[in-house]
Amino acid sequence: MAVRVLGDRYELVSFVGRGGMGEVWEGRDRVIRRRVAVKLLPYRRGGELSTELFFREARTAGGLSHRGVVTVYDMGQDPGDGTLFLVMEFVEGRDLAAVLREDGPPAVPVAVDWGVQGAAALAAAHDAGIVHRDLKPANLMLTSGGDIKILDFGIARFMVATDKSSKVMGTLAYMAPERFREHSGDARTDLYAFGCVLYELLTGDTPFSAADPVSMMTAHLQQTPTPPGELRPGVPAALDDLVMRLLAKDPADRPASAADVRDALRAPGIASGADPAPPSAAEAPSTAPARDTPPLHTPPPVERTPTEHTPGGPAADAGPGPFADRHHLPTQTAPPPEPAHRPAAGGEPAPGPLPGRRRALRLGLGAALAAGVTGLALFPWGDGQDGSAAGGTGTGAGAPSGTSAHGAQPWHYYASTLVPRGPALSGGVLYLFEEGIWIHAVDALTGEKRSSVTVYGAELPNGFLAAAGGMLFVGGAKGKLYAVRSTGGSPTWTFTAGNDIGCAPTVAGKLVLVGSLDKSLHALDTATGTEKWSFATGGFVLSPVTVAHGTVFVGSDDRNFYAVDAATGARKWAFRAGSTFRATAAVDRGVVYVPNNDQTLYALDAATGAKNWAVPLGGGTKPDANDFPSCPVVADGTVYVGGRDNLLHALDAKTGRTKWTYGISGDFRPTTPAVADGTVYVGNRAEPYGTLCAVDASTGRKRWSFRTGSAVGDIGAPVVANGLVYVANRDGLYAVVAATGQGRS
Structure with a gap:
């Protein structure tokens, strides 16, 4: 029988068990010839977001180095069937x-x-x-x-x-x-x-x-x-x-x-x-033994098992006695x-009823x-009357640490499951998508939850969301795009594309525009969902569009960037480059600014598509589908964009000349920035602490930084309003005072 080898390195030797997290195998590292434990985790079709999440979580766990934590050596994905795997320290013993x-x-x-x-x-x-x-x-x-080791971080x-x-x-x-x-x-x-x-x-x-x-x-x-x-x-x-x-x-x-x-x-x-007995005057209390002394017991006999394990069976199988399986x-x-710092003292919301x-x-x-x-599995459907029927909780009423120029205080809204993307702001309300079914409406000033919205009967796996005019436009499974009132309920209309929805929708006037893996851009009537037109490209359309002066600007995986007439869907021009376009463009003063995966920022004439200039953003030469440059932002004659060279670039909008760059020690991969009142706000996608930085827009000098406590990833740019900066991480939403960086941690 053929031996399965993962990553051209890890040979699966013998099957150990199967549990809620997948299969566990004893393995052998062919390179350094040591025994390892290999955990095989399931991969679901269309689970690109979850796969990226797996690698982030595994990297974080791999950074732990402690004798009491099972060491993660490596991770990867089988190109054949997509199976994700973790390679870990092989531990001989039993679970407690x-x-x-x-x-x-x-x-x-x-x-x-x-x-x-x-x-x-x-x-x-x-x-x-x-x-x-x-x-x-x-x-x-x-x-x-006799040592204790914790599994499954x-x-x-x-x-x-x-x-x-x-x-x-x-x-x-x-x-x-x-x-x-x-x-x-x-x-x-x-x-x-x-x-x-x-x-x-x-x-x-x-x-x-x-x-x-x-x-x-x-x-x-x-x-x-x-x-x-x-x-x-x-x-x-x-x-x-x-x-x-x-x-x-x-x-x-x-x-x-x-x-x-x-x-x-x-x-x-x-x-x-x-x-302890009360000490006498001549006798001081004994000192407790440190952990590096020998264990206080003789370990019981153990079985040889690798790092992972299969939970025990029901109590009936545990044999008689007072301590059968509980x-x-x-x-x-x-x-x-x-959380980034020690989270033990963090602000947990006051207990509810x-x-x-x-x-x-x-x-x-x-x-x-x-x-x-x-x-x-807990499914909080609620009854329409209980505000706690779903999701996280706002903590805006808690102890503030500063006040914005608009009188707003910082707050932290906790989400109960993964937040796949950043918030959408509309009408003083931030709409935050929790992966699965819930969209939470959070008051932008106070952080209090106004309501929790779901699309009844719909599966919402991707977090794609737009909000405008009291309506939410939500990407669903199997190419569905739903329009639902911000108060929730059944969809007012549903559109089905030819393949999965590829990006968040964009609302422009009476149109909602959305790209798809069917290689087309679809323009729909916001009121009825009727398709006004579709524009076919030669590749997936995976980035939200930009609409300016009657023209829709959109990139495609076919290496073309297109200008399309917003009224008719007719192509105006196409610009071809050496790699895919997956960033949303910025348009200012008749120029379109868009980076692509050849790590170059292009400035194109909005009317003709002619190239005004192109500036390399640095980084490696091999395209990386999970590490594109950020989307650009233009303000006061300067283009701000994050590169794959671990720098935030400020470029002259007319010439492309570098004004300044900003970086930090260690790995720094900027999110899409936001610019307001002479300050650039940008998150760091590369580290697990969810750091938000404020940089002087003129000089590139750091003004402040704030750690949210969990990775911001690629879930969207900060949003600035009310004197606050709103940034989402994987666990919720933060409002930070824009001028000072004061926030709740």
């Missing part, structure tokens, strides 16, 4: 779910030692800006040497992005109360889950037991668990207190950080597994946000069995 199932809970000092190790690894991840959001015993490995966000429900929340038995209120959470969400794990290590059971998901949710929200010391003799009072603080309903009442939890577990009276509720991984059982049933809680792993 198997340990609990097979051996029961460990001795208290052993549980404390494992907790110290897990908290130390979690602290390292949080310091790197990474939140796990699906901690559970099955994601913690006990190695043959960096891929949970990808898994939810490929899940059709888009509302997979995590593992119910370990889920923090704020997650049920659809807050995205922060590092303190991990601390709650860690408290659940520690509770289970001490008692052999989870903090709450319930026969169905609704009851489990209610328990997390409303019930206080029995302290572990009341269930098991020998648990010190200080350890009881720490576990109960970890399980606090309000995130603000939990320990401030994982590092604090680690230090508390090392304290006298906890590390020893017994309450993992009887649905499990599936949920997406982690990625507790949902009762009837409210929970309206949420449509249900479980489905798939691939041998149980998965819970």
Whole structure:
């Protein structure tokens, strides 16, 4: 039988198991001849956004270097069937779910030692800006040497992005109360889950037991668990207190950080597994052992398994005894946000009203069995009266850190799932697309959610959205474009292109224009959806158009940039270059400015298409479909554009001469900039912290920078209004004071 080799390097040796995240194999690195674990993740047709997300998350996880985190070596995609793969450190051992199932809970000092190790690894991840959001015993490995290693940082966000429900929340038995209120959470969400794990290590059971998901949710929200010391003799009072603080309903009442939890577990009276005796005058308290000392236990016998694992079976298969498998509720991984700094002290929204059982049933809680792993999907359809029926929550009313010139305060709107693209501003409302079904209407001044809109019966996989005149124009699956009122409901009309929608629509007067993978640009009547005309190109149309003075300017993957009559769809001219055009053009004073993937910015005569000048933007020579130059912006005789040379360029609009460039240390890939009041606002697509920079438009000198806490990616340019800069990252939307950079983190 032929041996499968990935990336011409990683040989799949033996199949280990299959779970909710795909297949796990023992592998062999043919280059450096070492054993590795290879995780194969599913790829869905049309999942380019999710694939890009996978690589970003994997790179972030690969940046973690800690003895308590499973190391990611490499990643890639099989060109044959599109399978995504992660190559990781091969770990011999068992996950803690198997340990609990097979051996029961460990001795208290052993549980404390494992907790110290897990908290130390979690602290390292949080310091790197990474939140796990699906901690559970099955994601913690006990190695043959007695070490604890945390699995699955960096891929949970990808898994939810490929899940059709888009509302997979995590593992119910370990889920923090704020997650049920659809807050995205922060590092303190991990601390709650860690408290659940520690509770289970001490008692052999989870903090709450319930026969169905609704009851489990209610328990997390409303019930206080029995302290572990009341269930098991020998648990010190200080350890009881720490576990109960970890399980606090309000995130603000939990320990401030994982590092604090680690230090508390090392304290006298906890590390020893017994309450300390009052010290005498001649005797000082003993010092807790550091983690680099030998483990406090002799590790139990372990099986040889690679990094990943297959969760254990139902309790009926675990054998008799008081500590049979407690993992009887649905499990599936949920997406982690990625704050830049230690997120433990972040501003979690104030808890909302507790949902009762009837409210929970309206949420449509249900479980489905798939691939041998149980998965819970939450579908918040609501009833049209409850404003919390879907998505994130605004925090504009929270403690401000500065005020804009218009009197507006900074705010942060939390989204509960992946935000694939930036917001659309219309009529004082920002419309933010959460991947899957929801479009949230957020007040631009306060950050409060006005409503959540969906297109009933539609699948909305791509995040393509335009807003104008009280209407939303939304790209759907299978070439659908929907027009729906901003208040929601059934579409007023639906248009079907010949292939998938390729970009966000553009509204110009009574026309909405949208490109497609059917290689055409379609012009539709905004009121009726009737196609006024279509313009055929020789390649995919993947960028929003620009409309100016009766002309539509659009690029294509056929290496042509076109000018099309807005009234008739007739071609006026075409300009051909050496690579594809996927950026939206800027038009100013009769000149069109557009870059393409040959890393050149072109200035073209808007009337004739004649080239006025062309300027290289630097970077490598090999085209990269995932790393185009940014879209250009023109203001006051200057063109601002991000290049693939890690620089933001300011060029003279008439001559193309460089006025200045702006870069930062490390990797800097500018988003499309925004210019207002003499300042250029630009995000960095290259790092996981979601940094927004403000640069003097005349000199290129940095004025301020602000970290949003999660990668901004390619989801759109900042939007400037009301003295605020609005920028979306993968977890929500930020409003930052434009003059000072003050914002909520």
